[in-house]
Amino acid sequence: MNIKTSQQLFDRAQQSIPGGVNSPVRAFKSVGGTPIFMQHAKGAYLYDVDGNEYIDYIASWGPMILGHAYDPVIKAIQDQAVYSTSYGAPTELEIKMAELIKSMAPNVDLIRMVSSGTEACMSAIRVARGYTKRNKIIKFEGCYHGHADSFLVKAGSGVATFNIQNVPGVTSGVSNDTLTCAYNDIVAVERLVAQYKNEIAAIIVEPVAGNMGCILPKLSFLGGLRKICDAENIVLIFDEVMTGFRLAPGGAQQKLGIDADLVTYGKVIGAGMPVGAFGGKKHIMEVVAPLGNVYQAGTLSGNPIAMIAGYTLLSILKKQPNLYTELEEKTIYLKNGLDEVLRASGTAYKINQLGSMISVHFSNHEVTDFASAAEANIDLFKKYFHAMLKRGIYLPPSAFESWFLNNALTKEDLDKTIKATAESLQEILK
Numbered sequence: 042m043n044i045k046t047s048q049q050l051f052d053r054a055q056q057s058i059p060g061g062v063n064s065p066v067r068a069f070k071s072v073g074g075t076p077i078f079m080q081h082a083k084g085a086y087l088y089d090v091d092g093n094e095y096i097d098y099i100a101s102w103g104p105m106i107l108g109h110a111y112d113p114v115i116k117a118i119q120d121q122a123v124y125s126t127s128y129g130a131p132t133e134l135e136i137k138m139a140e141l142i143k144s145m146a147p148n149v150d151l152i153r154m155v156s157s158g159t160e161a162c163m164s165a166i167r168v169a170r171g172y173t174k175r176n177k178i179i180k181f182e183g184c185y186h187g188h189a190d191s192f193l194v195k196a197g198s199g200v201a202t203f204n205i206q207n208v209p210g211v212t213s214g215v216s217n218d219t220l221t222c223a224y225n226d227i228v229a230v231e232r233l234v235a236q237y238k239n240e241i242a243a244i245i246v247e248p249v250a251g252n253m254g255c256i257l258p259k260l261s262f263l264g265g266l267r268k269i270c271d272a273e274n275i276v277l278i279f280d281e282v283m284t285g286f287r288l289a290p291g292g293a294q295q296k297l298g299i300d301a302d303l304v305t306y307g308k309v310i311g312a313g314m315p316v317g318a319f320g321g322k323k324h325i326m327e328v329v330a331p332l333g334n335v336y337q338a339g340t341l342s343g344n345p346i347a348m349i350a351g352y353t354l355l356s357i358l359k360k361q362p363n364l365y366t367e368l369e370e371k372t373i374y375l376k377n378g379l380d381e382v383l384r385a386s387g388t389a390y391k392i393n394q395l396g397s398m399i400s401v402h403f404s405n406h407e408v409t410d411f412a413s414a415a416e417a418n419i420d421l422f423k424k425y426f427h428a429m430l431k432r433g434i435y436l437p438p439s440a441f442e443s444w445f446l447n448n449a450l451t452k453e454d455l456d457k458t459i460k461a462t463a464e465s466l467q468e469i470l471k
């Protein structure tokens with residue numbers, strides 16, 4: 042596979058952009074090699090600058106749930122753009138977007154639009170602290186809630202990928218207010234809450250973790266968090282930037298039947314445009330300025346182009362909930378196929394999957410938290426990644442990321458992915 046132009050562009054990019062990329066996980070640093078520069082994408086396929094075609098399992102890290110360049114979204118953006126790309130004043134479109142989300146997501150009485158998942162999570166934490174007048178938060182090792190200072194403590198995604206233990210620039214003043222424990226360890230949470238009685242404002246959690254590979258919550262875990270938060274007046278924040286509108290129209294709250302107090306969104310909500318949102322119960326969200334004094338703002342929050350893109354996609358997902366069933370069936374088909382060829386290869390592996398989130402861990406232990414994810418054979422994943430890339434299958438370039446299926450994938454694409462896995466493992470393990 043010729044990637045000459047990607048190599049040239051990467052050399053050039055590094056002259057002007059830190060590491061040659063605008064987000065670290067794109068740099069292939071953890072898997073090695075040259076990041077592939079994309080030229081365009083349509084449906085389930087990416088096309089790089091050297092004319093190579095790839096079956097895409099990143100979907101722009103989640104947003105492209107119905108495939109790239111989805112016609113109704115593209116048309117809506119084109120039609121909206123002629124009316125200006127931003128006003129800095131309220132529009133009816135923002136009301137329609139908020140009302141649509143409220144009609145799909147449980148427990149959202151008020152919702153504020155922002156421009157990224159990081160902004161959404163950062164704001165949600167501030168709201169919880171303003172509402173409870175407490176300072177500390179609990180997050181889980183390996184969960185990633187964006188790059189706001191409070192979250193860069195034992196974070197997942199790129200922070201785990203690059204094994205950055207303490208991120209320079211995050212002061213102890215900030216990190217001291219971030220308590221952490223292992224995902225799925227409800228006893229550790231109970232211990233922390235007792236130790237810091239009446240000091241904890243919020244517990245923020247990925248209801249299905251996607252930033253250490255895909256990790257499913259134990260049934261007792263999320264229910265246990267709900268119970269603890271009710272008993273201790275702690276705000277339970279579901280970070281649904283990844284799971285929101287991906288696992289179900291009502292996200293993980295609907296899929297898993299657990300209520301959060303605040304929910305954050307990103308990715309799918311913008312259909313590939315820069316959109317995030319945080320929302321939840323009225324008595325909590327009423328602290329947000331200008332209603333309350335918890336200040337939060339954004340020049341391009343609720344931007345008309347981003348709104349029309351997200352509104353168009355979410356409207357289709359709401360009108361056609363069967364798309365979720367289709368997507369889950371495709372993911373289960375892929376899981377079963379991978380299971381067969383991985384078992385035949387003789388290598389140790391576990392596959393974690395829920396809805397259209399899936400990941401392969403080269404480990405003979407169940408992967409239920411960051412420690413068990415980190416114990417997997419990361420070196421084998423690197424080899425697998427490149428062997429698949431060579432065969433035109435584009436997986437997330439890190440063992441600490443979930444794969445994201447899009448509904449444009451066909452059974453033929455899935456069969457190609459399964460076959461490429463069998464061939465890749467044969468090549469690597471011979």
Ligand code: KE4
Nearest residue numbers: 064102157158159185186187198282283307
């Ligand atoms: P953004 O600020 O990147 O829009 O969202 C941050 C975020 C918050 N919460 C969860 C659960 C997330 O997964 C993310 C972002 N996810 C990563 C991929 N694991 C984004 C990819 C990247 O950093 O380039």
